[in-house]
Amino acid sequence: MEFHFDWSVFFESIPMLMRGVKFTIVITLGGLSLGFFLGAFIGLMKLARHAFPRSAAITYIEAIRGTPMLVQAMFLYYGVPMALGIRIPPLTAGIIIIAVNSGAYIAEIVRGAVQSIDPGQTEAGRSIGLTRSQTMLYIVWPQAFKRMIPPLGNQFIISLKDTSLLMVIGVGELLRTGQEIVAVNFKAFEVYLAVAVVYLAMTLSIAKGLRMVENHLDMKTTR
Amino acid sequence: MEMIKIINLHKSYGDLEVIKGIDLDIKSGEVVCIIGPSGSGKSTVLRCINRLETPTSGRIIVDGKDIMDPDTDINHVRTEAGMVFQQFNLFPHMTVLNNVTLGPVKVRKMLRSDADKLGLELLEKVGLADKARSYPDQLSGGQKQRVAIARALSLKPKVILFDEPTSALDPELVGEVLEVMRQLASEGMTMVVVTHEMGFAKDVADRVIFIDSGVIQEDNNPGDFFSNPKNPRLRDFLGKVA
Numbered sequence: 372m373e374f375h376f377d378w379s380v381f382f383e384s385i386p387m388l389m390r391g392v393k394f395t396i397v398i399t400l401g402g403l404s405l406g407f408f409l410g411a412f413i414g415l416m417k418l419a420r421h422a423f424p425r426s427a428a429i430t431y432i433e434a435i436r437g438t439p440m441l442v443q444a445m446f447l448y449y450g451v452p453m454a455l456g457i458r459i460p461p462l463t464a465g466i467i468i469i470a471v472n473s474g475a476y477i478a479e480i481v482r483g484a485v486q487s488i489d490p491g492q493t494e495a496g497r498s499i500g501l502t503r504s505q506t507m508l509y510i511v512w513p514q515a516f517k518r519m520i521p522p523l524g525n526q527f528i529i530s531l532k533d534t535s536l537l538m539v540i541g542v543g544e545l546l547r548t549g550q551e552i553v554a555v556n557f558k559a560f561e562v563y564l565a566v567a568v569v570y571l572a573m574t575l576s577i578a579k580g581l582r583m584v585e586n587h588l589d590m591k592t593t594r
Numbered sequence: 595m596e597m598i599k600i601i602n603l604h605k606s607y608g609d610l611e612v613i614k615g616i617d618l619d620i621k622s623g624e625v626v627c628i629i630g631p632s633g634s635g636k637s638t639v640l641r642c643i644n645r646l647e648t649p650t651s652g653r654i655i656v657d658g659k660d661i662m663d664p665d666t667d668i669n670h671v672r673t674e675a676g677m678v679f680q681q682f683n684l685f686p687h688m689t690v691l692n693n694v695t696l697g698p699v700k701v702r703k704m705l706r707s708d709a710d711k712l713g714l715e716l717l718e719k720v721g722l723a724d725k726a727r728s729y730p731d732q733l734s735g736g737q738k739q740r741v742a743i744a745r746a747l748s749l750k751p752k753v754i755l756f757d758e759p760t761s762a763l764d765p766e767l768v769g770e771v772l773e774v775m776r777q778l779a780s781e782g783m784t785m786v787v788v789t790h791e792m793g794f795a796k797d798v799a800d801r802v803i804f805i806d807s808g809v810i811q812e813d814n815n816p817g818d819f820f821s822n823p824k825n826p827r828l829r830d831f832l833g834k835v836a
C-alpha cells in the first residue's frame with residue numbers, strides 16, 4: 372500500500388488535540404507548583420545541620436532519580452491506592468506523580484542555588500542579629516532564587532514532556548488524546564506528527580518565556 | 595568598664611590548633627588594633643567574639659554576656675557587636691538604604707519610616723546619603739565599605755569588629771574608609787580592628803596587639819609598640835612590613 376501524507380487529517384487533528392493540551396497544561400502547572408514547594412523543602416532539608424533530615428532528603432532524591440518515572444506512575448496510581456484502600460482520580464494522580472517526580476530534581480536545583488551563594492552573605496546577615504531563618508528568607512533565598520530560574524525553566528520543559536507518560540494511567544492528556552484519534556482514523560503518521568508539533572510549540576514557548584524573564588532580571592538588577 | 599573580656603580562648607579546626615590560649619580585655623571606648631602575619635589567627639579571634647566561629651574552649655564575655663552560655667541570646671549579642679568584613683558582604687539584591695535598614699526593621703522591629711530616617715542619617719554620616727537608592731554593584735569599593743560600616747552602625751552597637759576593612763580596596767580608596775573609622779573612634783566607639791594599616795594603628799589605636807602563631811606576643815600602647823617593640827617576632831614583623 373502506498374503511503375501519502377494527508378494534510379487535512381494533520382490540520383483537523385490539531386483542534387481535537389486541544390482537549391488533551393488542556394490536561395497537559397493543568398497537570399504540568401499543578402504538578403510543578405506542588406513540586407516546587409516539595410523540592411524547596413527537600414532541598415533545604417538536604418542542607419540541614421542535623422543528619423536525619425539530610426539523609427531523609429538524600430534517600431528521597433536518590434529513589435526518585437534512580438527509578439523510571441513510568442514505574443513511579445504505576446506504583447503511585449495502582450500500587451499505593453491498593454495498599455491504602457483508596458481510589459485516586461487519574462488527574463489528581465497525574466498531578467501528584469509530576470510533583471513527586473519533579474520535586475526530587477527541584478530539590479537539587481534549590482540546594483545547588485542556595486549553596487552557590489557566598490557564605491559571606493550569611494555571615495553578614497547573622498552579624499546584624501538576624502536569625503538563621505531570617506537570613507535564609509531575606510538574604511540567601513532571594514539571591515538563590517534568581518539562580519534557580521534557568522534550571523527551573525529546564526525542569527518545566529522536562530516535566531511537560533513527562534506528562535505524556537501519564538497516558539498509561541488513563542489521563543486524557545495530549546498524547547492519549549492523539550492515541551484516541553488514531554484509534555478511530557488509523558492515521559498514525561499525521562496525528563502523532565501533530566502531537567509532536569503541539570508539544571514542540573509548548574516547549575519552545577516555555578524556552579522563549581524563560582529567556583524573556585532572564586533578560587528582564589538581568590536588566591533590573593546586577594549580579 | 596570591660597566591653598569585651600576574652601579568657602583563655604582556644605580554637606581548633608580539626609587537628610589544627612589555630613588559637614592557643616588568648617586573654618584579652620577591651621574597655622568601653624577603647625580602640626584596639628590587631629596586627630600579625632597571615633594565618634596567625636587574627637580573623638579567628640575576631641570572629642569568635644560574635645560567635646561566627648564557635649570557640650573550642652575558653653570564655654568570651656561581651657557587654658557582660660557570656661557568649662558560650664546557652665541562655666545567652668547570641669542574636670542580641672551580635673546587635674551589640676557589629677562587624678565589618680574585608681569583602682564588604684553587602685546584600686547585592688537590596689538598595690544601599692535597605693542594606694542599612696534591614697537590621698533595624700527585622701531585628702529591632704522598627705517602623706519602616708523610622709528605619710529609613712535612621713538609615714539616611716547613617717548614610718549621611720559615612721558621606722553616602724546620595725547613594726541611598728543605588729545598588730551595591732554601582733558603588734566603588736570604598737563606598738561599599740562605608741555602606742557596610744553604616745550597616746554595622748544601624749543596630750547602635752556598643753562595639754564594632756573590623757576584619758581588615760581596607761585590605762580589599764585599591765590604594766586610593768583606603769583613605770575614605772579610614773577617615774570614617776577615625777571619626778567613629780573620635781566619637782568614642784569601642785573598636786577592634788584587624789589591620790595592616792600601621793599608620794592608622796599608630797594614630798588612632800589606644801592599644802596595638804601583635805598575634806603570631808595563635809597567641810598574643812605583644813600588647814602595648816602604639817608608641818612603645820612601634821618604636822620600642824619587646825617581642826623579637828614583632829621586631830622581625832615590623833622590620834618586614836616597614
Ligand SMILES: Nc1ncnc2c1ncn2[C@@H]1O[C@H](COP(=O)(O)OP(=O)(O)OP(=O)(O)O)[C@@H](O)[C@H]1O
Binds near residue numbers: 612
Ligand atoms: N574554617 C576553617 N577551617 C579550617 N581552617 C581554617 C578555617 N578558618 C581559618 N582556618 C585556618 O586558621 C588559621 C588562622 O586563620 P585566620 O583567618 O584567623 O588568620 P588571619 O590571621 O586572619 O590571616 P589573614 O591575615 O590571612 O586574614 C589559618 O591557618 C587558616 O588556614
Ligand SMILES: [Mg+2]
Binds near residue numbers: 636757
Ligand atoms: Mg584574616
